[in-house]
Amino acid sequence: xxxxxxxxxxxxxxAGLAAMTAAPLIGCANLGGGPSIGRVVIVGxxxxxxxxxxxxxxxxxxxxxxxxxxNADFVSCPISNLVLGxxxxxxxxxxxxxxxxxxxxxxxQGDVVAIDPQxxxxxxxxxxxxxxxxxxxxxxxxxxxxxxxxxATPAAQARFLHSWKAxxxxxxxxxxxxxxxDGGVYALAIPKAPYRCPPGxxxxxxxxxxxxxxxxxxxxxxVLDANPEITSKKALFEKAFADHYKGIxxxxxxxxxxxxxxxxxIGKLEFDxxxxxxxxxxxxxxxxxxxRTAGLVNMNNxxxxxxxxxxxxxxxxxxxxxxxxxxxxxxMPKSGHMANQQAKVAAAAVIQxxxxxxxxxxxVVMNTCYxxxxxxxxxxxxxxxxxxxGDKTFKTVPGSGGVSAAAxxxxxxxxxxxxxxxxxxxxxx
Amino acid sequence: MNHVSRLAAGLLVAxxxxxxxxNADLGRNLAATCANCHGTDGxxxxxxxxxAGVSAEKIVAAFADFxxxxxxxxxxxxxxxGYTDEQIKAIAxxxxxxxxxx
Numbered sequence: 001x002x003x004x005x006x007x008x009x010x011x012x013x014x015a016g017l018a019a020m021t022a023a024p025l026i027g028c029a030n031l032g033g034g035p036s037i038g039r040v041v042i043v044g045x046x047x048x049x050x051x052x053x054x055x056x057x058x059x060x061x062x063x064x065x066x067x068x069x070x071n072a073d074f075v076s077c078p079i080s081n082l083v084l085g086x087x088x089x090x091x092x093x094x095x096x097x098x099x100x101x102x103x104x105x106x107x108x109q110g111d112v113v114a115i116d117p118q119x120x121x122x123x124x125x126x127x128x129x130x131x132x133x134x135x136x137x138x139x140x141x142x143x144x145x146x147x148x149x150x151x152a153t154p155a156a157q158a159r160f161l162h163s164w165k166a167x168x169x170x171x172x173x174x175x176x177x178x179x180x181x182d183g184g185v186y187a188l189a190i191p192k193a194p195y196r197c198p199p200g201x202x203x204x205x206x207x208x209x210x211x212x213x214x215x216x217x218x219x220x221x222x223v224l225d226a227n228p229e230i231t232s233k234k235a236l237f238e239k240a241f242a243d244h245y246k247g248i249x250x251x252x253x254x255x256x257x258x259x260x261x262x263x264x265x266i267g268k269l270e271f272d273x274x275x276x277x278x279x280x281x282x283x284x285x286x287x288x289x290x291x292r293t294a295g296l297v298n299m300n301n302x303x304x305x306x307x308x309x310x311x312x313x314x315x316x317x318x319x320x321x322x323x324x325x326x327x328x329x330x331x332m333p334k335s336g337h338m339a340n341q342q343a344k345v346a347a348a349a350v351i352q353x354x355x356x357x358x359x360x361x362x363x364v365v366m367n368t369c370y371x372x373x374x375x376x377x378x379x380x381x382x383x384x385x386x387x388x389x390g391d392k393t394f395k396t397v398p399g400s401g402g403v404s405a406a407a408x409x410x411x412x413x414x415x416x417x418x419x420x421x422x423x424x425x426x427x428x429x
Numbered sequence: 430m431n432h433v434s435r436l437a438a439g440l441l442v443a444x445x446x447x448x449x450x451x452n453a454d455l456g457r458n459l460a461a462t463c464a465n466c467h468g469t470d471g472x473x474x475x476x477x478x479x480x481a482g483v484s485a486e487k488i489v490a491a492f493a494d495f496x497x498x499x500x501x502x503x504x505x506x507x508x509x510x511g512y513t514d515e516q517i518k519a520i521a522x523x524x525x526x527x528x529x530x531x
Contacts, residue, residue, distance in 0.1 A: 055461070058469070059454075337465055344461045348454060358447035360455065366462050366511060368504065382504050384511020400511030404503065411503050414466070417475035422465045424474055 038354035045069030047336035048138030048322030051343035085207030099428035139288025149259035156262035187276035199232035226256035240373035287325035299327035311346035341365035370415035456523035482529025488521035
């Protein structure tokens with residue numbers, strides 16, 4: 001990666017620009033006017049990919065942006081635990097891609113089956129090939145079902161729902177909870193970190209417990225955590241469990257789920273068997289399938305290493321990777337908020353690279369994760385991450401960030417405002 | 430894309446990116462880290478505080494008060510401490526330059 005002589009660089013730029021001016025004007029280039037500076041194909045329309053599309057249009061002016069996403073609409077994981085608790089509806093967490101299309105993003109609903117970094121094209125299941133100058137892959141996570149014995153079969157996955165991707169699984173788990181008789185047990189198995197959304201499981205436990213408290217008071221929530229302790233906002237969640245859900249919610253640390261039985265609904269831990277009426281299993285996770293198919297996974301056989309200045313893959317040049325799929329920098333959570341922030345670093349860098357200009361040497365990203373502990377009371381964790389040129393990674397700023405002093409309703413309103421603003425930011429609503 | 434330009438593009442991405450200490454878009458990039466709560470370019474939705482069109486002096490002063498604790502906050506006392514004074518000035522200048530109403 002040291003090919004950078006001025007002569008060859010200028011010649012290459014010239015050739016690239018000549019090819020680009022001949023390209024048809026599509027995507028945001030329609031709105032920006034003038035010749036396109038390049039084609040960017042984005043794979044995945046979640047917090048990372050949608051934000052990248054928005055900001056390429058906003059900042060690039062005349063970039064051809066194509067967004068490939070398999071779902072018809074965006075469905076948010078953040079706030080989806082409130083749907084499980086019965087406090088919000090699916091329509092509250094579903095947002096259309098129409099805003100991005102109005103900005104000039106060409107949206108394709110489809111599945112990406114391969115990315116060819118030599119031919120520089122993204123291949124779809126229907127046979128279409130999308131050429132790119134730079135690709136952005138924001139694949140989210142997929143599950144390592146084989147890490148829990150018995151979970152690899154469709155029957156087991158239908159019974160032990162993960163609901164760790166919002167959408168059909170959210171609806172299905174809510175139905176299971178509604179169908180459960182009072183006096184039943186809901187068990188939630190949490191995988192060892194790292195996983196998507198560190199505080200998410202504990203928020204989910206609170207939301208299900210809030211539903212039971214009101215509608216099924218003889219029922220129990222059993223949290224089986226593979227981790228040695230609550231992985232995020234520990235003291236605040238412990239207080240919420242004690243203050244609001246005493247006698248309903250039981251938390252067990254160091255309880256890793258080893259095996260499930262689809263026929264009986266029983267889960268096996270190291271020493272115990274657990275029988276639950278609704279058994280919600282969040283399996284261990286890795287970068288989404290397309291990252292593996294495209295040869296991007298190069299960290300612990302699970303995650304994608306990136307250059308944090310550009311979010312470009314350290315395995316495959318020309319492909320930038322965002323969000324939960326990346327091998328996180330120290331103290332950096334796998335969150336929708338962080339994917340949104342990374343997408344802006346990537347969008348700024350991709351525009352500069354397409355123009356042959358230097359990229360920002362001092363990027364900053366920050367994170368805020370709000371968690372509902374009741375339908376109205378919320379706790380946060382926040383952090384700010386500055387790029388460290390010496391160690392070539394983001395580092396949390398000493399003395400910055402932190403958690404709520406206590407759960408409160410002001411942050412309950414702030415959490416919903418956060419959702420409205422980040423959805424608008426990424427989807428141009 | 431013909432053979433030559435495809436080769437060229439391949440070599441181009443293989444080169445390490447040039448970096449620039451003081452990027453012209455620094456204020457824009459930094460202000461974008463605020464958008465998740467304060468809206469794109471500071472045009473906030475819901476209960477969040479809009480920042481578009483707010484004077485740079487006010488934003489810089491608010492950051493100082495959040496950092497010192499003079500202004501009570503749920504979260505900004507923690508987030509403000511993650512940004513340098515130079516970065517805060519750049520953020521403030523960017524939001525101040527946005528029209529208050531879109």
